[in-house]
Amino acid sequence: xxxxxxxxxxxxxxxxxxxxxxxxxxxxxxxxxxxxxxxxxxxxxxxxxxxxxxxxxxxxxxxxxxxxxxxxxxxxxxxxxxxxxxxxxxxxxxxxxxxxxxxxxxxxxxxxxxxxxxxxxxxxxxxxxxxxxxxxxxxxxxxxxxxxxxxxxxxxxxxxxxxxxxxxxxxxxxxxxxxxxxxxxxxxxxxxxxxxxxxxxxxxxxxxxxxxxxxxxxxxxxxxxxxxxxxxxxxxxxxxxxxxxxxxxxxxxxxxxxxxxxxxxxxxxxxxxxxxxxxxxxxxxxxxxxxxxxxxxxxxxxxxxxxxxxxxxxxxxxxxxxxxxxxxxxxxxxxxxxxxxxxxxxxxxxxxxxxxxxxxxxxxxx
Numbered sequence: 001x002x003x004x005x006x007x008x009x010x011x012x013x014x015x016x017x018x019x020x021x022x023x024x025x026x027x028x029x030x031x032x033x034x035x036x037x038x039x040x041x042x043x044x045x046x047x048x049x050x051x052x053x054x055x056x057x058x059x060x061x062x063x064x065x066x067x068x069x070x071x072x073x074x075x076x077x078x079x080x081x082x083x084x085x086x087x088x089x090x091x092x093x094x095x096x097x098x099x100x101x102x103x104x105x106x107x108x109x110x111x112x113x114x115x116x117x118x119x120x121x122x123x124x125x126x127x128x129x130x131x132x133x134x135x136x137x138x139x140x141x142x143x144x145x146x147x148x149x150x151x152x153x154x155x156x157x158x159x160x161x162x163x164x165x166x167x168x169x170x171x172x173x174x175x176x177x178x179x180x181x182x183x184x185x186x187x188x189x190x191x192x193x194x195x196x197x198x199x200x201x202x203x204x205x206x207x208x209x210x211x212x213x214x215x216x217x218x219x220x221x222x223x224x225x226x227x228x229x230x231x232x233x234x235x236x237x238x239x240x241x242x243x244x245x246x247x248x249x250x251x252x253x254x255x256x257x258x259x260x261x262x263x264x265x266x267x268x269x270x271x272x273x274x275x276x277x278x279x280x281x282x283x284x285x286x287x288x289x290x291x292x293x294x295x296x297x298x299x300x301x302x303x304x305x306x307x308x309x310x311x312x313x314x315x316x317x318x319x320x321x322x323x324x325x326x327x328x329x330x331x332x333x334x335x336x337x338x339x340x341x342x343x344x345x346x347x348x349x350x351x352x353x354x355x356x357x358x359x360x361x362x363x364x365x366x
Contacts, residue, residue, distance in 0.1 A: 091153025095123025160245025
């Protein structure tokens, strides 16, 4: 009996000691004060609301800059108007980087002003056809964003994003149509914003017990993430890091290939059904490992296999580079696993795309 009492007492003492140490770490370290926190309740509510539908929004790449909450979802380069040709750029980080990198953002500003066109960029890291389809509908219904032309970057990693990141989190309506993607909630996976939501809620409430609430949340977070990890013991890829999503570029089996083709066709169908959208351009670009022949699966080939509707065109940079590489040899950011283009190349690519589109369609779209 004495041993049991001693064991219970020791356990309670250990728990109290761990709590005190964690509480002290919270007060001294203040790790919860982050640039990724949300400065006001309206912005926090906006991010949570649309992440409930789109899995995630942008992170806070615009540090020390005062922005509208909508910037987490899209950036207005040049306002739409009826006397302009209005462009929407969709995609993952390849599209988002066009507004987060100084040189390319400046180039987009210049293009919009010179060509007198409207441009909105809604690129968000790791977005692929499913979240892009949902986003397209939300932009129209909630923000009255109805472009004439859509430039859609379909990245090589979209295959892995769809299979690893989104497939098990998609939810549908009674007609079996996809209406949203559940956000990460204390999973520890990539794009899990849970801690920034909770930190922001506590800080914005300005309660005196802030340090206690933060400490309690760290404990809650630990157990929830641990529980999620246990549930996924047989799934080594559940965090969906880059190696987890890029593995499909080495080998893509028939089942996963068909799944992605169906998803891509759904996105294409949603674009094609829009009466406002007159032309759509799907952009594919090889990664570095395609050029050195390590990757065996190429998004460009998958798109080329599809029977595209009349108003949709594929701009295939794999073929452009093979035929006449006007971009030169230095294409990518050095040592970047995701093969993002360096700013010089990225600037030339978006300029090429918009020039190509305007030259081809300017009379039809006036």
